[in-house]
Amino acid sequence: MTIQHNDTRVATSTAHPRLSLNQATIKYATLDEAIAVSVGAGYQSIGLWREPVQQAGLERSIRAIHDSGLRVSSLCRAGFFTMPEGLERRDTIDDNRRAIAESAALGAPALVLVAGGLPAGSRDLVGARERVRDAIGELAPDAKAAGVTLAIEPLHPMYASDRAVVSTLGQALDIAEQFPPDVVGAVVDTFHVWWDPQLAEQIARAGAGGRIASYQVCDWSTPLEADVLLSRHYPGEGVIDFATITAEVEAAGYTGDIEVEIFNQAIWDTPYDTVAALTRDSFASSVGVHL
Amino acid sequence: MTIQHNDTRVATSTAHPRLSLNQATIKYATLDEAIAVSVGAGYQSIGLWREPVQQAGLERSIRAIHDSGLRVSSLCRAGFFTMPEGLERRDTIDDNRRAIAESAALGAPALVLVAGGLPAGSRDLVGARERVRDAIGELAPDAKAAGVTLAIEPLHPMYASDRAVVSTLGQALDIAEQFPPDVVGAVVDTFHVWWDPQLAEQIARAGAGGRIASYQVCDWSTPLEADVLLSRHYPGEGVIDFATITAEVEAAGYTGDIEVEIFNQAIWDTPYDTVAALTRDSFASSVGVHL
Numbered sequence: 001m002t003i004q005h006n007d008t009r010v011a012t013s014t015a016h017p018r019l020s021l022n023q024a025t026i027k028y029a030t031l032d033e034a035i036a037v038s039v040g041a042g043y044q045s046i047g048l049w050r051e052p053v054q055q056a057g058l059e060r061s062i063r064a065i066h067d068s069g070l071r072v073s074s075l076c077r078a079g080f081f082t083m084p085e086g087l088e089r090r091d092t093i094d095d096n097r098r099a100i101a102e103s104a105a106l107g108a109p110a111l112v113l114v115a116g117g118l119p120a121g122s123r124d125l126v127g128a129r130e131r132v133r134d135a136i137g138e139l140a141p142d143a144k145a146a147g148v149t150l151a152i153e154p155l156h157p158m159y160a161s162d163r164a165v166v167s168t169l170g171q172a173l174d175i176a177e178q179f180p181p182d183v184v185g186a187v188v189d190t191f192h193v194w195w196d197p198q199l200a201e202q203i204a205r206a207g208a209g210g211r212i213a214s215y216q217v218c219d220w221s222t223p224l225e226a227d228v229l230l231s232r233h234y235p236g237e238g239v240i241d242f243a244t245i246t247a248e249v250e251a252a253g254y255t256g257d258i259e260v261e262i263f264n265q266a267i268w269d270t271p272y273d274t275v276a277a278l279t280r281d282s283f284a285s286s287v288g289v290h291l
Numbered sequence: 292m293t294i295q296h297n298d299t300r301v302a303t304s305t306a307h308p309r310l311s312l313n314q315a316t317i318k319y320a321t322l323d324e325a326i327a328v329s330v331g332a333g334y335q336s337i338g339l340w341r342e343p344v345q346q347a348g349l350e351r352s353i354r355a356i357h358d359s360g361l362r363v364s365s366l367c368r369a370g371f372f373t374m375p376e377g378l379e380r381r382d383t384i385d386d387n388r389r390a391i392a393e394s395a396a397l398g399a400p401a402l403v404l405v406a407g408g409l410p411a412g413s414r415d416l417v418g419a420r421e422r423v424r425d426a427i428g429e430l431a432p433d434a435k436a437a438g439v440t441l442a443i444e445p446l447h448p449m450y451a452s453d454r455a456v457v458s459t460l461g462q463a464l465d466i467a468e469q470f471p472p473d474v475v476g477a478v479v480d481t482f483h484v485w486w487d488p489q490l491a492e493q494i495a496r497a498g499a500g501g502r503i504a505s506y507q508v509c510d511w512s513t514p515l516e517a518d519v520l521l522s523r524h525y526p527g528e529g530v531i532d533f534a535t536i537t538a539e540v541e542a543a544g545y546t547g548d549i550e551v552e553i554f555n556q557a558i559w560d561t562p563y564d565t566v567a568a569l570t571r572d573s574f575a576s577s578v579g580v581h582l
Binding site for chain 1: 409413414415416420447448449451452453458459461462465485486487488511512513514515517518519529530531532
């Protein structure tokens with residue numbers, strides 16, 4: 001395969017040993033395809049999503065991952081905890097319990113949680129945030145028993161109404177610190193937190209508490225896509241200062257896998273092996289990992 | 292004029308005495324049209340923009356405002372301070388000095404400042420933010436002499452790269468507090484800050500320091516418009532909890548005018564008098580002003 005993308009990038013044949021391809025970056029690939037593409041492009045780790053795992057079947061997925069030799073960096077995604085008490089909330093808690101079990105079975109150290117947006121018709125951010133904390137409190141014993149860290153992912157504030165009422169790393173840590181660090185941590189995703197004037201201090205705080213459960217990278221550039229959910233880019237194609245943020249995450253003591261997770265229609269429409277190679281090479285040239 | 296918009300709204304013939312129509316809400320109106328519409332809809336205050344004022348001519352604008360009996364709640368907008376030292380930066384500082392003089396001449400107590408985005412090709416948020424602070428330091432003596440408060444407006448983090456590297460009220464206050472409160476303050480604009488988990492404490496901090504230079508309201512709803520700049524709505528049409536935020540702003544001691552500033556193509560395409568009436572009535576029914 002010929003890589004023709006950006007002259008300044010160094011084409012490599014093996015991926016950084018800590019690089020993980022998050023399945024969402026090749027959203028339309030089956031689990032088998034995602035595994036084959038990751039191995040073929042020299043990755044040692046993959047970030048899984050529940051839907052393709054369920055499509056393949058959990059037992060088959062466990063075997064396929066085992067046979068591939070890939071590590072599983074995380075399982076995405078559970079959460080969506082903002083609805084009030086009732087049947088829907090009970091179903092959601094049950095589904096999160098299943099996600100914890102799936103994470104353990106797949107060998108994923110972390111389960112990524114998205115808080116959920118405001119319930120329809122509600123303007124009560126404070127109440128919604130309390131219900132996120134309460135749900136995590138319910139799930140913490142299951143996570144501890146399973147040896148899985150619940151990884152709260154703050155999402156960019158532009159998603160605060162419809163997707164995640166947890167918008168900053170500081171907010172995620174305020175919740176996580178109510179639980180042991182191996183049970184609840186936070187995701188540092190550059191796309192969501194790069195703008196935060198408190199980012200450096202909150203990364204240090206997360207590191208000191210052993211709370212960085214996942215480091216995810218992709219880039220931000222404007223104008224945003226018409227669907228802002230899909231406005232993510234390969235590292236180096238936007239304005240995020242990865243050199244600084246990665247150095248802060250490393251100084252905070254995080255030594256785990258680093259996922260590239262990109263939601264972008266044009267990337268989803270690109271052949272999977274091309275995406276895996278471009279992801280690998282943009283990571284090598286732009287993300288600034290030293291460890 | 293018949294108002295047919297929302298059955299739950301109370302049509303009124305006079306506006307709340309503290310309500311100000313920000314000219315951007317009727318963007319295509321000339322200054323004379325904006326004044327006539329505001330007076331006709333019972334407003335006592337108007338928020339001016341520099342472009343329509345310059346188009347009318349400053350002296351003519353001063354006379355027209357005086358003759359109308361309207362207060363001027365603020366002048367929008369100056370700032371854009373993130374470029375490095377050089378001719379462009381000097382031009383910008385000079386233009387900001389002119390904007391301070393215009394504010395004083397028009398009787399506007401506050402000049403709204405937008406920080407500016409990352410310079411082209413830069414990823415250095417910290418440096419850009421320092422240059423914002425430095426520019427305000429240069430302008431502070433002019434503002435003090437003119438009796439105009441420089442009102443730093445934090446913009447929503449989705450604009451951090453291309454429009455404003457100052458994204459939170461806390462960040463705006465960190466800069467403002469380096470200067471006397473009558474010289475540098477902050478704008479609380481619900482659209483930009485509603486999501487912030489630190490909003491209540493930062494409004495209280497701003498109030499304690501006498502730093503709320505302007506309170507602006509409009510609503511947030513999703514999905515966002517394709518151009519996220521234009522994704523603002525009448526109060527009550529989205530998810531912002533105005534009752535809570537307005538109560539916090541009032542408890543913080545702010546007693547000045549409250550501007551409705553809406554960037555929205557559909558509203559811009561609506562007859563001005565209809566917009567002025569809908570703004571007045573949505574303000575009355577949704578913004579929760581008690582003072």
